[in-house]
Amino acid sequence: MAEHRTQVPWMYRLVATVLRPLLRALTPYSVTGLEHVPRSGGFLVTPNHISYLDPFPWAHTLYDEGIAPTFMAKSELFESWWLGPIMRQARQVPVYRERHDAASALRDAVAALEEGRCVAIYPEGTLTRDPDEWPMRGKTGAARLALEARCPVIPIAQWGPQAILPQYAKVPRLLPRRTTHIRFGPPVDLSDLYERDLTTVVVMEATDRIMAAITHEVEQLRGERAPAVRFDPQAHGIATTGDYRHARGRLDSGGAA
Secondary structure: OOOOOOOOOHHHHHHHHHHHHHHHHHOOEEEEOHHHOOOOOOEEEEEOOOOOOOHHHHHHHHHHOOOOOEEEEEHHHHOOOOHHHHHHHOOOEEEOOOOHHHHHHHHHHHHHHHOOOEEEOOOOOOOOOOOOOOOOOOOOHHHHHHHHHOOOEEEEEEEOHHHHOOOOOOOOOOOOOOOEEEEEOOOOOOHHHOOOOOOHHHHHHHHHHHHHHHHHHHHHHHOOOOOOOOOOOHHHOOOOOOOHHHHHHHHHOOOOO
16 A cells, blocks of 8 residues: 555544445446546545445555545435534534535635545536436536535546445445456646636536536546536436435425425
C-alpha cells in the first residue's frame, strides 16, 4: 500500500484493513484513468451511484494509491447506533438532506479540501432512478462545493456493482463472480465560473458539466450512448430520497409520498 499523503484516522485504517480483503474476494477490479487523479492538494471526486456496494471499490482503489477519501454521507448514517460512531471516528462529513443546516456540510467539506484531502460526493444525491441506471439529473451540492473550494473535480464512472448488489437488495449475488469496472475521468473544467457570482444559473451550469463528465465516462465503460436528456425523478413523480419504489407505489395509489 502506498504511503498516505494526509493523516488517516485510526478508525479509517481499521475499517480499510477489514474491508479490503473482503472486497478483493467479492469482485475483481478493472481500473482505468488513475493518471487523472491529483498527486497533491485537495480534490473532489464525483461518482455515479448504482448500488449500495459501489462506494467501496473506487474508494479501495484510491486508498491503495495512498488517498483516503472523505465521504459526504447522508446524516441518517451518522444516527445509526453502530455505524454513527464509526463514521465520526473516521472523520466523515454528514449531509443533512432537505434541511436548513445542510450548509454546515459544505463548510466542513471545504475545510477538508483545504487540508489537502480527497472529498467524495455523489452528485445525484441518491441511487439513480433512471430505468436503465444511467446517471440522472444531478443536485447542486457538488457544484457549489467545487466552485467554493476551486479545486479539481474528478468524475468517477463505475459499472458492475449493481449486478452484485442490485438497488435496495439486502443479499449480494456472490456467484458467478463479477468484475467491477472503474474509470477516473479528467478534471471537469469549471475555471471560467470561479469569478462569477454563485447564481442559480452558474451553479446549474457547473452541475451540468459535472454530470456530463460522469455520463461520458459511464458511456465508455458500457460501450453505449446515454439518453440525450438525463432522467429527472421529480418530473416523473418519483421520490428523491429513500426507496423510491415504495414511494412510487404510494403515489400511484393516491397516497402521500
